[in-house]
Amino acid sequence: MKSRGRTKGFTIVELLIVIVVIAILAAITIVAYNGIQGRARDSQRVQDMNTIIKALEVYKTLNGTYPAPVSTTGAAGWEVSTTGSAATNFLSALTGTSGVSKVPVDPTNTGVVGDLAPARNKENYEYFYYRYTAGDNGCNAARGDYYVVGVARMNGVASGSNSPQSPGFSCTGRDWSYEGAWVTGGYTK
Numbered sequence: 455m456k457s458r459g460r461t462k463g464f465t466i467v468e469l470l471i472v473i474v475v476i477a478i479l480a481a482i483t484i485v486a487y488n489g490i491q492g493r494a495r496d497s498q499r500v501q502d503m504n505t506i507i508k509a510l511e512v513y514k515t516l517n518g519t520y521p522a523p524v525s526t527t528g529a530a531g532w533e534v535s536t537t538g539s540a541a542t543n544f545l546s547a548l549t550g551t552s553g554v555s556k557v558p559v560d561p562t563n564t565g566v567v568g569d570l571a572p573a574r575n576k577e578n579y580e581y582f583y584y585r586y587t588a589g590d591n592g593c594n595a596a597r598g599d600y601y602v603v604g605v606a607r608m609n610g611v612a613s614g615s616n617s618p619q620s621p622g623f624s625c626t627g628r629d630w631s632y633e634g635a636w637v638t639g640g641y642t643k
Contacts, residue, residue: 492609592627598642
């Protein structure tokens with residue numbers, strides 16, 4: 455009598471099913487991880503903007519106006535956060551007495567000295583700032599000088615649109631709301 459011996463183990467089909475399931479789970483994990491990183495950077499950007507806005511308000515309280523932008527860091531007088539060997543001290547006027555030791559810059563921060571104003575260059579991950587004089591762009595002159603500050607690009611926001619979290623800023627002659635992924639502004643008075 456010959457006994458039929460069966461070896462215990464998995465069949466090829468069972469192994470292939472396990473491999474496919476593991477591959478699908480790995481793909482889902484990678485996609486979820488990448489999304490989490492982008493959302494974390496976007497969250498950091500909004501937090502940085504809140505820090506900058508608070509520092510701008512402290513600066514205004516101490517000096518009566520918002521700081522003039524350093525016109526050498528961007529085109530048309532816009533001050534932008536920059537990177538590399540030409541890195542500038544973005545909004546350096548806020549350091550010290552305004553309650554911040556270093557003004558935050560974008561977590562990715564690919565801004566370049568001399569770039570176009572953020573409205574026309576949403577390819578860079580950078581922060582931008584400009585102070586306008588009272589009455590510019592149809593804004594109420596009685597409210598005094600005003601600033602526009604924002605994030606040029608965010609991970610979760612398509613180029614040419616803004617984040618739903620963005621407060622926006624506009625006057626009768628200009629709407630900055632879509633000139634960056636996240637934009638706001640404030641008046642001296």
